[in-house]
Amino acid sequence: MAEDFLATMAASSRRRVEAAKVQLPQSELAASLVDLPPPPALSLSERGFDVIAEMKLRSPALGQLGNATDESADARIRSYVQGGAAAISVLTEPDRFDGSLDHLRAASALRVVRQSADGRTRRIPTMRKDFLVDPYQVMEARAAGAGGVLLIVRMLDDHSLSLLCETALSQQLFVLIETFDRADIERAERLIDRFRSASTLLLIGINSRDLVSLQVVPDRLETLVSELPTSVPRVAESGVVTTADAARMARVGYDLALIGGALMQAADPAAHLAAMLDAARSAAEQRRSAARA
DSSP states (O other), rough: OOOHHHOOOOHHHHHHHHHHHSOOHHHHHHHHHHHHHOOOOOOOOOTTEEEEEEEEEETTTTEOOOOOOOOHHHHHHHHHHTOOOOOEEEEOOSSOOOHHHHHHHHHTTTTTTTEETSOOOOEOOOOOOOOOOOOOHHHHHTTOOOOOEHHHGGGSSSSHHHHHHHHHHHHHHHHEEEOEEEHHOOOOOHHHHHHHGGGGGEEEEEEETTTTTTOOTHHHHHGGGSSSSSOOEEESSSSSOOOHHHHHHHHHHEEEEEHHHHHHSSHHHHHHHHHHHHHHHHHHHHHHHHHHH
C-alpha cells in the first residue's frame, strides 16, 4: 500500500521521540528555548524563484549520496550558499537516510550568511527534514538552530498537523507543508487558512515521488500545481534535476524547488545550483511578462 513507507517512518519516528523524552523531558526542552534569539528568517528573491538545497547522506531511491565527515558537510553547505540557496534542508532521519540531529546542529552552527542587494547581511536558515509526528521534534529542531521544519500532511491527522504547525509558528519557524495529491492539498489549504495570520512563515509543496516505488511520478508537479493555493509560496519537491527542470517548474508556477539528490551528486554543487536558479528566474520573468501582456 502507498501508506507503508510513511507508516514505517512514522512508527520509527515515534520510537525516537519516546527515547528522546526519556533523555530530556519535554518541559526541560521547552525551557531551554525561552532565551534563544530568533531563528534566521527565510528570505526569498524578488526574481521569482528560489531553491531549498538539501543535505542528505543517503536516499532510499538513490542509495549513498555522501559521507558524514564534518569537513565534507561544511564545504557542501557553503557551496549551496555560494550557489544561491535560500535555505538548507538537513535530513535528520537515521535509519533510511543516515541523518542525525547532530547534522542539523552542525549546519546551523555554521551561521552562513549572504549579502543582499540592499547591502544587508542575512543568515541562511536551515530546515529540519524528517518524518515529524510530535511537537517535541519541532522543539528539537528549534534547539538545534533550525529556522524551519517540514510537515508531511499524509502522515498526520488534522489535530496533530495543526498542533505541530502551531508549535513551529510559536517558535518563529517557517513550515513547508508537504502534499502528494488533491486530498492532501485540500487539508493543507484548511491548515493555511487557520494560520493565515502567520502566512509569511508557510509554504506548500508537492512531492512528486511515489510512495511505493519511491520513483518520481512524471508530470505530477505540472498536473497539481494549479490546485495549490497562491496565498503562500509553492514548492516543487523531488524530480528537479537539470536546469531545464528548474525552468519548467518556474514556468508552470512554482516559487521554489527543494533539491537534494541532484545537488548531492553534482561535481560542482555551487555552479549547478546557480545555473538552475538562473534558468528558473529567467522562466519566472517570462511568465510574469506574459501575464502582464
